[in-house]
Amino acid sequence: MKSDEEIMEILEAYDLTGSYRKAAELAGCDHHTVRRYVQLCGQGVDPTERAVRSKLIDDFLPKVEELVERSQGRVGADAVHKKIAAMGFTGTDRTTRRAVAAAKESYRAGNRRVFRPWIPEPAMWLQWDWGEGPRIDGRRTSLWCAWLAWSSFRVVIPVLDKTLPTVAACLDATFRALGGVPTYCLTDNEKTVTVEHVARIAVRNPELVPIARYYGTAVRTCMPADPASKGGTEATVRIAKRDLVPTAVNLRPDYGDFAELQQACGDFMTEVNGRVHRETRRVPAELLAEEQLRLHPVPEHPFTAAFGETRRVGKDSTISVESVRYSVPHQFVDERVWVRFHGDELIVTAMAAGSAVEVARHPRSTAGSPRIADEHYPDAPRGERTPKPTNPAQAQFLAIGPGAAAWLVEAAATGIRRIRAKMTDAVALAKLYGTADVDRALGTAATVGRFADGDLLSILDHQGEDNRTEPIRRSEAHSLQSGTSAWSGFGN
Numbered sequence: 001m002k003s004d005e006e007i008m009e010i011l012e013a014y015d016l017t018g019s020y021r022k023a024a025e026l027a028g029c030d031h032h033t034v035r036r037y038v039q040l041c042g043q044g045v046d047p048t049e050r051a052v053r054s055k056l057i058d059d060f061l062p063k064v065e066e067l068v069e070r071s072q073g074r075v076g077a078d079a080v081h082k083k084i085a086a087m088g089f090t091g092t093d094r095t096t097r098r099a100v101a102a103a104k105e106s107y108r109a110g111n112r113r114v115f116r117p118w119i120p121e122p123a124m125w126l127q128w129d130w131g132e133g134p135r136i137d138g139r140r141t142s143l144w145c146a147w148l149a150w151s152s153f154r155v156v157i158p159v160l161d162k163t164l165p166t167v168a169a170c171l172d173a174t175f176r177a178l179g180g181v182p183t184y185c186l187t188d189n190e191k192t193v194t195v196e197h198v199a200r201i202a203v204r205n206p207e208l209v210p211i212a213r214y215y216g217t218a219v220r221t222c223m224p225a226d227p228a229s230k231g232g233t234e235a236t237v238r239i240a241k242r243d244l245v246p247t248a249v250n251l252r253p254d255y256g257d258f259a260e261l262q263q264a265c266g267d268f269m270t271e272v273n274g275r276v277h278r279e280t281r282r283v284p285a286e287l288l289a290e291e292q293l294r295l296h297p298v299p300e301h302p303f304t305a306a307f308g309e310t311r312r313v314g315k316d317s318t319i320s321v322e323s324v325r326y327s328v329p330h331q332f333v334d335e336r337v338w339v340r341f342h343g344d345e346l347i348v349t350a351m352a353a354g355s356a357v358e359v360a361r362h363p364r365s366t367a368g369s370p371r372i373a374d375e376h377y378p379d380a381p382r383g384e385r386t387p388k389p390t391n392p393a394q395a396q397f398l399a400i401g402p403g404a405a406a407w408l409v410e411a412a413a414t415g416i417r418r419i420r421a422k423m424t425d426a427v428a429l430a431k432l433y434g435t436a437d438v439d440r441a442l443g444t445a446a447t448v449g450r451f452a453d454g455d456l457l458s459i460l461d462h463q464g465e466d467n468r469t470e471p472i473r474r475s476e477a478h479s480l481q482s483g484t485s486a487w488s489g490f491g492n
Contacts, residue, residue, distance in 0.1 A: 002033070007047050010037050056091040057099050060084045064096075068103040073111070075100070120149035123294035126182040126217075127233035128174070130190075133158055134245045136255050143244065143265070144170040145236040148178060151287035152277045156240050156265045158258070160361065163342055164192045165306040165349070168211050172302040173355045177269075178288065180295020181215050186233075189221045207306070214303045216296045243268055302356040307349045308340025317376055321346060325370035328360045330377055346371075397423040400430050403443030410446040418453075426456060433460055 002010070006027070013023035014034055024031040040047045057064070063084055067075050081089075081096040089096075126148050133141035144157040155174045159166050175181050187193055194202040202221045212219045244264055246252040255261045273284045280287065304310075311319040317330040321339050328337060328348050337350040341364065348360035362371040387405045389395035398404055404426065411419055430438040441459040445451065450459070 002029075002037075007037055010034055011041060014038050055095065057084075057089065057095050060087065060089050061099060061103075063087065064099050065103050065106075068100065068107050073104050073107045077101070122150045122291045123180065123296075124183050125149040125186060126174070126178075126184070127186045128170075129188055129233040129237050130162060131237040131241045132245070133241075134255055134261065136258055136261060141258070141261065143237070143240050144174075145233055145240050146170075146174045147233045147236045148182065148288070148291065151284050151291045152280055153178065153284040153288045153291075154236050154240075154269060154272055156236075156244070156269055158261045158265050160258075160358070161342060162190070162192065164205070164207055165308070165340060165347070166358075167192050167208070168303055168306040169349065169356045169358065171211065171215065172298075173357070175215060175298045176355045178295065179292045179298070181217050181298055182295060184218050184220050185212070186220045186222060193219060194221050211303050211306065215299065239272070240265075240268065302351070304338055304356065307338035307356065308347075309338065310336055311339050312336055318370070318372070319348070323367040324365045325372070326360070326362050326365075327370075327372045327376040332359065393420070393424065393427075396427050400426065400435055400442065401439030403439040403441070403446065406446040407442040407451075410449065411451045414449070414451060416451045422451070422453070422456070429456065429460065433464075437463060 006029075010023065010027045010029065010033070013026040014020070017023050017026065020031040020034045020038070023034045027034065037047050064080055067080050067083065077093070077097040077100040080100050081093045084096065126146060128144065128146040131143040131145055133143045135141070139160070142159050142162055144155075144159055146155040146157075147153075155177050157170050157173055159170065171185070189197075189202060191205070193205055193208055195205050196203045204219065208219060243250060244252075244261070246254050252264075255264070273288075276282065277284055309321075311321065313319055313328055313332045313335050315333060317333050318325045318327050319337065319339065320326075326339075326346055326348070328350070332350050335350060337348050337359070338356075339346060339348050341347075344364045346360075346362045346364055347358060348362075349356055350359045351357075352359065360373070360376065362373070365371050387394075387398055387408050389398050397408070407426075408419075408423070411422075416422075426438060426442060437460060438456075441456055441463060444459055445455055450456075
């Protein structure tokens with residue numbers, strides 16, 4: 001087989017000479033070769049193509065094509081080889097693999113799905129899907145990933161479950177983040193959305209329909225096992241998992257608590273919505289400002305019927321459910337919250353920043369065993385008073401620093417005498433030695449319990465010695481131990 005350049009030279013030599021033999025002399029080949037390539041060129045046949053030769057498997061190709069057609073292109077070459085070998089095929093499995101590969105390629109070419117490009121309209125479609133989130137304290141989390149099609153604006157919300165009330169809360173938070181409600185919401189066929197299929201028609205969850213009607217949108221589902229119908233949100237899930245779930249790729253450390261994951265999701269949304277999108281060549285946040293003009297308005301209050309029963313938070317930052325006290329964050333004291341049980345957990349939902357969010361989650365308990373979480377209360381010490389000045393003299397003493405406050409608390413607990421006079425002496429010493437040194441000395445006195453007269457000055461002098469000189473340490477070459485030379489004449 002000649003190369004393309006050699007064939008070109010042969011044809012060029014024949015056009016120049018018009019003779020097979022003379023062209024062969026110029027091209028350096030046989031004149032029969034020149035004649036063959038010239039005849040092929042005259043017939044309009046590619047001279048570089050090899051002639052099709054008969055093969056052993058030609059008689060079995062109809063059976064190979066039948067097996068590929070019956071399996072819809074999924075059958076393996078090994079299974080095909082066993083079948084045609086039983087029919088009398090004596091060739092190798094390599095020949096069978098080539099034939100099966102060619103038959104599959106032909107099948108795919110005749111059954112390939114052709115997609116019409118989808119050009120979204122403003123304020124028309126919102127897509128959402130779920131992604132597997134990171135584990136926090138051994139517990140699984142999920143990532144709600146929503147994508148507004150026209151502006152490519154993305155919303156990512158971390159959650160602890162995928163129940164219908166959580167879907168309602170995520171929809172409400174997404175609509176408020178977008179500043180409006182689109183006409184349609186497309187998602188997958190989970191049980192919270194689709195309860196069953198009848199004649200390939202999805203039957204919508206009756207509990208989801210009132211939620212969609214309340215916000216003025218329609219929920220649609222894609223074809224089962226067909227990610228091509230919602231590729232935008234699939235890409236959002238993939239990007240969110242790549243950036244938010246700790247892996248060896250992003251080198252992100254594990255999350256300490258759920259609040260860190262929420263902060264990371266907020267930072268992720270700010271980043272992806274603030275940079276130029278590859279498809280639109282515009283910033284999604286800027287496009288959203290244009291799309292908001294066509295979105296439906298968001299209701300003032302969220303759909304709360306799915307969040308459970310209402311409770312009023314008491315002054316002790318607790319609620320009562322089935323005669324059991326459960327704590328909630330102290331910021332919601334005297335506010336109304338919603339409670340519901342999901343399995344063995346109590347979920348508390350409240351309004352925060354105009355949207356319904358989960359604020360507490362407790363294991364289910366029984367009467368007489370309240371569930372109180374320390375993180376729901378402020379960090380102020382309980383049962384103790386912090387020093388607060390009531391006159392100028394006390395203000396001058398406490399202004400020295402935290403060591404002064406610690407000294408006052410510890411000194412008062414021991415019941416020392418002349419505490420006010422010692423506070424006045426400390427203020428005077430602060431003017432001589434400096435506020436920082438006196439504050440340090442007061443802190444040391446509070447730690448070791450030295451509150452007698454002159455103890456503060458003694459500590460200050462000791463601190464001064466530490467600052468002035470280094471302690472002297474004798475080497476091993478010098479010793480105060482008496483020698484043994486006196487014993488040298490003992491016994492003589």
